[in-house]
Amino acid sequence: MLPYLELPQLSLPLGQKIDIFGVLSTIGVGVGAVLAARAARKYGPGDEEPLRGVVTWAVMFGLYGGHLLHLFGYHPELLRADDPFLVLRFWEGLSSMGGVLGALIGIFVYFRRIKTPVMPYLDALALGTAPGWAIARVGCFLVHDHPGVKSDFFLAVNWPGGPRHDLGLYDVFVLLALTVVLYVASTLKLKQGRLMGILAVTYSASRFGLDFLRASDMAFVDRRYFGLTPAQYIVVGLFGVGVWLLTRPAPEVQRVELAVPKVAAVEPAQT
Numbered sequence: 001m002l003p004y005l006e007l008p009q010l011s012l013p014l015g016q017k018i019d020i021f022g023v024l025s026t027i028g029v030g031v032g033a034v035l036a037a038r039a040a041r042k043y044g045p046g047d048e049e050p051l052r053g054v055v056t057w058a059v060m061f062g063l064y065g066g067h068l069l070h071l072f073g074y075h076p077e078l079l080r081a082d083d084p085f086l087v088l089r090f091w092e093g094l095s096s097m098g099g100v101l102g103a104l105i106g107i108f109v110y111f112r113r114i115k116t117p118v119m120p121y122l123d124a125l126a127l128g129t130a131p132g133w134a135i136a137r138v139g140c141f142l143v144h145d146h147p148g149v150k151s152d153f154f155l156a157v158n159w160p161g162g163p164r165h166d167l168g169l170y171d172v173f174v175l176l177a178l179t180v181v182l183y184v185a186s187t188l189k190l191k192q193g194r195l196m197g198i199l200a201v202t203y204s205a206s207r208f209g210l211d212f213l214r215a216s217d218m219a220f221v222d223r224r225y226f227g228l229t230p231a232q233y234i235v236v237g238l239f240g241v242g243v244w245l246l247t248r249p250a251p252e253v254q255r256v257e258l259a260v261p262k263v264a265a266v267e268p269a270q271t
Contacts, residue, residue: 065102
């Protein structure tokens with residue numbers, strides 16, 4: 001059984017504070033961006049510049065997407081008429097799945113803005129997303145954002161009131177395993193988009209199952225809709241996208257026929 005750790009917050013200028021989740025999330029974004037750019041050079045189209053520019057868009061859309069799903073999907077009871085600015089304070093409550101949706105929207109908006117197709121970069125993004133997300137999930141585990149049902153499992157965390165599953169920890173294991181799978185698969189020269197398809201299908205399936213272990217007997221728990229969490233509905237859609245990426249025909253390679261100039265025959269001069 002694992003101990004329940006409570007790490008102190010770090011003090012920032014102007015009296016602000018940040019916990020370990022914020023630190024590790026920032027590190028995860030940085031690591032993911034570097035690995036995605038490296039993958040674009042080695043495995044993808046060879047041009048990493050779009051992936052350098054997309055980071056800011058993905059982060060900003062991801063932060064607000066995570067905050068909005070946290071408020072409107074998981075905890076609508078937090079919305080109060082006397083605090084209309086809570087919607088704007090994105091640092092006060094984040095949903096990882098909302099962050100994923102927001103980041104995806106930001107990525108597509110950015111690529112549309114620069115008039116560049118996103119499909120050739122999806123596999124590079126997958127190779128950066130899985131390890132970067134795993135680092136951020138370590139932060140989720142350390143602040144115990146995702147309590148599960150009570151359990152005597154050997155990886156359960158000894159929460160106050162009794163040991164429980166910690167879904168943040170389990171997500172770390174899933175994403176680290178997927179990182180290994182994706183980097184091994186990247187050596188097989190799969191068709192375009194297959195790596196992102198693998199990530200979408202496998203993570204969605206694992207997340208859908210693990211969310212059934214989330215706690216429902218605590219004061220501040222995730223809201224259910226017909227027995228499912230908001231994330232479970234979202235990953236059903238992501239699973240479908242992953243299946244499409246895995247089964248879509250590979251894009252045809254356009255061949256360019258080189259025109260060979262004809263050389264006129266030269267008749268021998270008459271003497």
